Each structure stands twice: as C-alpha cells, then as structure tokens.
Amino acid sequence: MTERIFLFAGTSEGRLCGEFLSEAGFPADVFVATEYGKEIFPERPGLTVHEGRLGAAEMEVAFPEGCIVIDATHPYAREVSANLKAACKNRNAVYLRLLRPAGDGDLSGCVIVESAEAAADWLDRREGSVLLTTGSKELCAFAELRGFSERFYARVLPSGEAISQCRELGLSPKHIIAMQGPFSAELNAALLRQVGAKYLVTKDAGREGGFLEKLAAARRCGVTAVVIARPREAGLSLEQVKEELRRRFGGKKPAASPEVPRFPAFIDLNGKPVLVVGGGEIASRRVETLLHFGASITVVAPDGSAAVEALAHGGKIRWERREYRDDLASRYVLAIAATTDRAVNRAVGEAAKALRIPVSVADSREESSFYFPAVVAEGNLIGGFVSKDGKGHSLVREQTEKVRRFLRENLSGK
Numbered sequence: 001m002t003e004r005i006f007l008f009a010g011t012s013e014g015r016l017c018g019e020f021l022s023e024a025g026f027p028a029d030v031f032v033a034t035e036y037g038k039e040i041f042p043e044r045p046g047l048t049v050h051e052g053r054l055g056a057a058e059m060e061v062a063f064p065e066g067c068i069v070i071d072a073t074h075p076y077a078r079e080v081s082a083n084l085k086a087a088c089k090n091r092n093a094v095y096l097r098l099l100r101p102a103g104d105g106d107l108s109g110c111v112i113v114e115s116a117e118a119a120a121d122w123l124d125r126r127e128g129s130v131l132l133t134t135g136s137k138e139l140c141a142f143a144e145l146r147g148f149s150e151r152f153y154a155r156v157l158p159s160g161e162a163i164s165q166c167r168e169l170g171l172s173p174k175h176i177i178a179m180q181g182p183f184s185a186e187l188n189a190a191l192l193r194q195v196g197a198k199y200l201v202t203k204d205a206g207r208e209g210g211f212l213e214k215l216a217a218a219r220r221c222g223v224t225a226v227v228i229a230r231p232r233e234a235g236l237s238l239e240q241v242k243e244e245l246r247r248r249f250g251g252k253k254p255a256a257s258p259e260v261p262r263f264p265a266f267i268d269l270n271g272k273p274v275l276v277v278g279g280g281e282i283a284s285r286r287v288e289t290l291l292h293f294g295a296s297i298t299v300v301a302p303d304g305s306a307a308v309e310a311l312a313h314g315g316k317i318r319w320e321r322r323e324y325r326d327d328l329a330s331r332y333v334l335a336i337a338a339t340t341d342r343a344v345n346r347a348v349g350e351a352a353k354a355l356r357i358p359v360s361v362a363d364s365r366e367e368s369s370f371y372f373p374a375v376v377a378e379g380n381l382i383g384g385f386v387s388k389d390g391k392g393h394s395l396v397r398e399q400t401e402k403v404r405r406f407l408r409e410n411l412s413g414k
C-alpha cells in the first residue's frame with residue numbers, strides 16, 4: 001500500500017504546496033479551516049479539499065497508519081500544529097512542518113510582545129486609535145479593553161464568519177475593514193491615515209504575509225507597530241518539503257483519497273420553515289417537491305413562474321416579492337438557491353453554511369452541502385436519487401424515471 005498525503009493549508013505556502021502536489025501527480029487530501037479558505041484554494045486535479053476545523057481526536061481518525069502529513073498552517077496557529085503533531089505520533093504518521101521564513105524586518109522602534117493578550121495589556125495603558133491586523137480569532141483578546149468599540153479598527157478576511165465575530169464583539173461596520181491581503185505599504189498607510197491610527201498591531205507573518213509592508217507603512221505614518229512575536233519553531237521550507245516528498249515516493253505515487261458518496265438522509269420537513277431563493281423554473285420544481293413533504297415554504301424572488309404565482313395565491317407558500325438581501329434567517333431548516341444570479345446563489349450557499357443550514361445551490365455542486373434528489377414516491381416507498389459525483393444530472397433524470405415506472409407497476413395494489 002502506498003501512503004496517502006494530507007495537507008493542512010490555508011496559507012500561501014499551503015496553496016503553493018497544493019500546486020506542487022497536483023502538478024507532480026501526487027493525490028492529496030487538503031484541509032482548510034474555513035469556507036473562505038476553501039474558496040480561495042483553487043480546484044486542482046488530484047486534490048480533495050475538505051473544509052472545517054478538525055480536533056486532535058478527529059485528526060487521528062482521519063489519518064491512516066503511516067501516512068504523510070504536511071502542516072502548512074499559519075505560523076501562529078499553535079493549537080492546530082500541536083494537535084497535528086500529537087495525532088501523527090499516535091498514528092505513526094510522518095509530520096512535515098512547512099514553515100515560512102520569519103519576516104526579518106527591521107524591528108527598531110517596534111514594541112515586541114509575546115502574545116495578543118500582552119499587546120492588549122500594553123495598549124490598555126495608552127490612548128489613541130488602533131488598527132488590528134491580527135485576524136478575527138485574536139480579536140477577543142482586545143474586546144474587553146475600555147473604549148474597544150471606539151478605539152479599535154479590525155482588518156479581517158471578508159468572510160461571513162470573521163465579520164460576524166467582529167460584530168458580536170461590538171465593532172460597528174465603520175470599525176471593520178474586510179479585505180484579503182497581503183497589502184502594499186501604500187494601502188496600509190492609507191488605512192492607517194483613514195482611521196487615524198496611533199498603533200498598528202501585527203504578527204510577524206513573514207515576507208509572504210505582508211509583514212514588511214506593514215512595518216514600512218507604520219514607519220511612514222509615524223504609527224507605533226506592536227508586533228506579536230512568532231512562536232519559536234523548527235520547520236522546512238517549501239523546497240525542502242518538495243525534496244522530501246520526491247525522495248520518499250521516487251517513481252511511485254501516493255494513494256488517492258477514496259471517493260465517498262453522500263449519505264441519503266431522510267429528514268422531517270413537516271411544518272418546518274424552508275427558504276427557496278428564486279422563483280423560476282427550477283425553484284418551482286423544488287417547491288412542488290418540497291410541498292409533498294409538508295414544508296412551510298417561503299420564496300424570495302422579485303418575479304416568479306405561473307406555478308409560484310398560483311401557489312402563493314392559493315396560500316400554499318409565502319412569497320416575498322423582492323431580491324434576496326443577504327438576510328437568511330437561522331430558523332430555516334433547509335435552503336435552496338435557484339436564482340439566475342451566480343453571486344446571489346453563492347451568497348445564499350455561504351450564509352446557509354455559516355448557519356449550518358443544509359443548502360442546495362442549483363448552479364454549483366461544490367457549493368451544495370446537500371444535493372436535491374430526484375424523488376421517487378410510490379406506495380409506501382420513498383427514495384431519492386443523485387449521482388455519486390453530483391454530475392450525472394441527465395442520467396439521474398432518465399434512470400429515476402425508469403425506477404418510478406418499475407415501482408408503479410410492481411407496487412400497484414400494495
């Protein structure tokens with residue numbers, strides 16, 4: 001048996017390493033922590049991308065004995081690295097730490113602290129606005145400080161999760177900058193001036209992380225950079241990791257991730273709120289199916305088919321005649337995105353996943369956390385068909401029709 005490769009990514013090195021694996025024909029399972037991380041990890045042949053944070057116990061279950069684990073997580077993601085190391089030890093797996101070199105910037109004039117908490121403590125004893133560029137997860141270290149919501153501006157990733165975290169901790173939209181870096185020194189300087197910052201809080205995220213551009217901007221604007229020191233850790237460069245993999249596999253290939261089909265769950269929708277965004281042909285087909293299962297359906301769409309019109313008129317569904325406004329409510333138990341607008345469908349998918357609501361996105365199997373099945377309901381039997389890979393739409397349609405006919409004939413009178 002050839003070993004499998006697991007890559008924990010989410011950083012630029014992680015992406016480069018993924019690129020290398022794909023080009024070398026090395027299949028791998030890639031893990032990214034957030035949905036946003038998955039989105040920016042380009043789809044590549046041979047790579048199976050999983051989203052979500054695994055705990056130590058889950059990692060241990062996921063790793064087959066003797067596999068190879070590449071840890072390309074952020075240099076500050078201490079907990080993940082500790083978990084990966086422990087899981088690898090218990091599974092006799094090879095642990096390769098892919099670590100970007102430190103930023104080796106000129107730290108003169110900077111305040112160096114050991115942790116986000118130490119940075120918060122230092123800032124608590126000073127006045128003036130602060131631009132935080134340490135990510136949404138570190139925010140809570142600062143949230144308790146007096147004047148947090150007035151003094152602090154947070155620059156975070158433009159993901160629903162990060163923005164809600166900022167909002168929950170009390171930052172108003174005016175104090176949130178949602179963009180993906182790394183940023184130029186010019187843009188950093190413009191933001192520092194825009195918020196009237198006196199302090200900039202940053203980690204030493206290395207050259208690739210845009211650390212040097214942050215230092216340069218702070219210096220240019222007369223802003224004090226508060227640098228959270230990097231944990232001391234040994235690691236390999238991307239080149240060294242590539243070398244190690246080539247050496248291990250020689251002409252052989254790692255084993256591919258086994259294809260796992262989706263589990264057909266039969267859930268109770270009776271009387272439960274279901275949201276359908278879009279009111280056209282596809283949405284109508286879904287609505288009609290869902291009504292058989294007692295769902296309490298709300299359609300959100302500026303215009304709809306004759307079927308939607310009739311159902312709304314007859315009081316069978318609720319129809320909000322408007323565009324979707326990024327307002328998915330958590331009370332829904334299921335969501336369908338079936339508009340002709342790609343951006344809207346994607347937004348519904350993301351909002352639903354953030355709320356852990358199963359969602360089918362009519363124009364993207366990747367973004368669908370469940371596939372809408374071709375439903376078979378004959379006699380006392382209920383079934384639903386999808387293709388294993390979610391690509392066989394016509395096959396599903398044709399074959400399901402045959403199954404329906406078959407069951408109708410066989411079950412007549414039963």
Ligand SMILES: C[C@@]1(CC(=O)O)C2=NC(=C\c3[nH]c(c(CCC(=O)O)c3CC(=O)O)Cc3[nH]c(c(CC(=O)O)c3CCC(=O)O)/C=C3\N/C(=C\2)[C@@H](CCC(=O)O)[C@]3(C)CC(=O)O)/[C@H]1CCC(=O)O
Pocket residue numbers: 285286360361362363364365366368370371372373374375385386387388389390391392393394396397398400
């Ligand atoms: C089962 C069924 C249920 C239903 O829709 O009610 C269903 N698709 C059906 C038919 C069908 N769909 C399409 C065609 C046109 C021909 C073709 O392209 O081949 C035909 C065939 C036809 O109409 O003849 C187009 C299409 N569909 C999806 C994409 C996007 C993509 O693939 O990423 C595109 C390209 C559209 C675009 O981008 O413009 C995606 C999805 N469609 C799914 C379900 C989910 C996966 C299930 C699976 O296929 O395994 C999934 C992943 C997500 C979801 O929607 O939940 C239904 C049969 C119902 C029945 O017969 O009773």
Ligand SMILES: NC(=O)c1ccc[n+]([C@@H]2O[C@H](COP(=O)([O-])OP(=O)(O)OC[C@H]3O[C@@H](n4cnc5c(N)ncnc54)[C@H](O)[C@@H]3O)[C@@H](O)[C@H]2O)c1
Pocket residue numbers: 277278279280281282283300301302303304305322323324338339340341344361362363
């Ligand atoms: N999964 C499948 O089986 C399948 C099959 C064919 C097509 N598709 C895809 O499904 C999608 C819908 O196709 P259709 O044939 O139903 O289109 P359609 O033109 O019949 O309907 C589009 C609907 O989207 C609504 N809409 C547009 N912008 C909106 C917004 N901002 N907010 C809310 N609603 C909005 C419109 O009001 C309309 O009701 C397309 O993306 C298409 O590619 C999926």
